[in-house]
Amino acid sequence: MLAIDRLHSNQGGMAPTMDTSTEKVMDLHAAVSRFVPDGAHLSIGGFTCNRNPMAAVYELIRQKKTGLHLYAHSNGQGVDELVGSGCVARIEIAYAGTGRFAPTCIRFRKAVESRAVAVEDYSNYQMTLRFLAGAMGVPFMPTRSALGTDIIRRWGFSEQERRSDPRLPDEKLVVMDNPFGAWAETERVVLVPAIRPDVTLLHVQKAGRDGTARIEGLTFADVEQAKAASHVIVTCEELMDAGELRSQPHLNQIPGIIVDAVVHAPHGAYPTACYRYYDYDPAFLNDYLPVLRLRPGLPERLPHRSHGR
Amino acid sequence: MPDYNARELMAVAAARKINDGEIVFCGTGISMLAAMAAKHISAPNSIIIFETGAIDSQLEEIPMAVGDPRVMYGASSNTGLADSFALMQNRTTGRHVVGILGAAQIDKFGNLNSTVVGDYAHPKVRFSGSGGAADVASFVDRTIIFMQHERRKFVSKVDYLTSPGWLDGPAGRRRAGLTGSGPSAVISNLAVMGFDADSREMFLEAYFPGTTPQAVxxxxxxxxxxxxxxELEPPTAAELKILREIVDPQRLILGG
Structure with missing residues (x-):
């Protein structure tokens, strides 16, 4: 067997598919149980206290998913709920925090300190490039970011773990001399490996029944994260007629053909913000720490709001 | 007793370091105060950008995080991380960017740790991680660093080097393959530190009124x-008025 064939046969996860149907609407339970098996490689969109796909996150928790391999750049509340609920085995991330509300995600911190999750650190731009590489179908992207730092030198996942797991690249990253000499005034680059999630979860403002999706405001790396994944679940504030979104295609970022499931989930980013719909909820986010302290057994989630919409 | 608090003094000290026409990369917290204050005090033509994608933001109300939708207010364009970080290293705009960062630990060459205290594999304390800090510290020509002045934070060796300062001295960045310059100032709750032009080691540039070099x-x-x-010049009445009445009237970051 050629190495390349072995690699393909060992990829694991669900085979990428392209869904051209015009009717992808389903409920959250169906979408999550169909596209997110235990152990899935999962990426979640949003940024710290903004547009985290919380409705989908809470559904993962309700379905008691385990062994997830989670990818994010700077994520806050979504990461913390998933990690704190015991859904996550490994996490590759640049920043786990919720801005002023939790400069370091509370349950993430506890899980890393007690080694309940394995963590691999990158920078935000490195993670963005990794999603972009996945979206482009190339194995890596180059950057100068973090040369000379411990992000390059220290690995969270061991070399042995990486080599024995076909879902992980053999190296965390690779530093190499610029193969184009000194072109672009650059002597050296670090190559960061593509991320190829089984599934990406996004919460957006508007989506059509065919999967066409519109993000209003900051897009973060959501578009790259969606395009890198084998499957995409989009939750939305407003479920629209696809024709209405297609009448202004310059405002859409996500083409329907890369989306597998559309879920109508108003307030689906709550307690994080969703621009033009609602702000983050400072009362909830400020209560999060004291509530966790009162219940040291780590609640599955904050019970009073996570089911309600 | 002076009629200002340490945060107000830190924000003013940082704002004074921002030059007119510079592009200011903003993080969460006090760096937003500094960037907003600079626009109103000393650098009216400075540009505020965020890694999350807001370019040339007017910042009407203090955002609580760089991911806060408030960063978009009055921006020239709204993009995402890939575009924003490209702007920071692009040869036209990159050299004008001053990054404002913070960290849990700093060493004498301005290398920053925002990842762990203790061993990486068995951390005593886990922090948020780099976020965009390592990117900014790698790419831009100048950084200003906010720190709390404590022995456990100004350390001989950082437990984990998250964001590159001058690395191990004057040639460190070049040897590692980094372009641009390293940190230019550290602003703490006690002092302003500079970096020597030859050795790239930290030195005491100014101490806050009411403290002494030895206390620092x-x-x-x-x-x-x-x-x-x-001794650092205290904030003027005009600087304090801008900070309190225009920049953070709700004292969300300035505190009580």
Missing amino acids: LDHMEFSVDLSRAR
Whole structure:
């Protein structure tokens, strides 16, 4: 067997598919149980206290998913709920925090300190490039970011773990001399490996029944994260007629053909913000720490709001 | 007693370091105060950008995080991380960017740790991680660093080097393959520190009114040159008025 064939046969996860149907609407339970098996490689969109796909996150928790391999750049509340609920085995991330509300995600911190999750650190731009590489179908992207730092030198996942797991690249990253000499005034680059999630979860403002999706405001790396994944679940504030979104295609970022499931989930980013719909909820986010302290057994989630919409 | 608090003084000290026409990369917290204050005080033509994608933001109300939708207010364009970081290293705009960063630990060359205290594999304390800090510190020509002045934070060796300062000295960045310059100033709750043009080691540039150079040293694990130190000019009434009435009237970041 050629190495390349072995690699393909060992990829694991669900085979990428392209869904051209015009009717992808389903409920959250169906979408999550169909596209997110235990152990899935999962990426979640949003940024710290903004547009985290919380409705989908809470559904993962309700379905008691385990062994997830989670990818994010700077994520806050979504990461913390998933990690704190015991859904996550490994996490590759640049920043786990919720801005002023939790400069370091509370349950993430506890899980890393007690080694309940394995963590691999990158920078935000490195993670963005990794999603972009996945979206482009190339194995890596180059950057100068973090040369000379411990992000390059220290690995969270061991070399042995990486080599024995076909879902992980053999190296965390690779530093190499610029193969184009000194072109672009650059002597050296670090190559960061593509991320190829089984599934990406996004919460957006508007989506059509065919999967066409519109993000209003900051897009973060959501578009790259969606395009890198084998499957995409989009939750939305407003479920629209696809024709209405297609009448202004310059405002859409996500083409329907890369989306597998559309879920109508108003307030689906709550307690994080969703621009033009609602702000983050400072009362909830400020209560999060004291509530966790009162219940040291780590609640599955904050019970009073996570089911309600 | 002076009628201002340490945060107000830190924000003003940082704002004074921002030059007119510079592009200011903003993080969460006090760096937003500094960037907003600079626009109103000394650098009306400075540009505020965020890694999350807001370019040339007017910042009407203090955002609580760089991911806060408030960063988009009055921006020239709204993009995402890939575009924003490209702007920071692009040869046209990159050289004008001054990054404002913070960290849990700093060493004498301005290398920053925002990842762990203790061993990486068995951390005593886990922090948020780099976020965009390592990117900014790698790409831009100038950084200003906010720190709390404590012995456990100004350390001989950072437990984890998250964001590159001058690495191991004057040639460190070049050897590692980094372009641009390293940190230019550290602003703490006690002092303003500079970096020597030859050795790239931290020195005491100014101490805050009410403290002394020795008191600053007492809050550090390593020692620095004190010979250039002067007392920092306190914030003027005009600077304080801008900070309190325009920048953060709700005192969300300035505190009580």
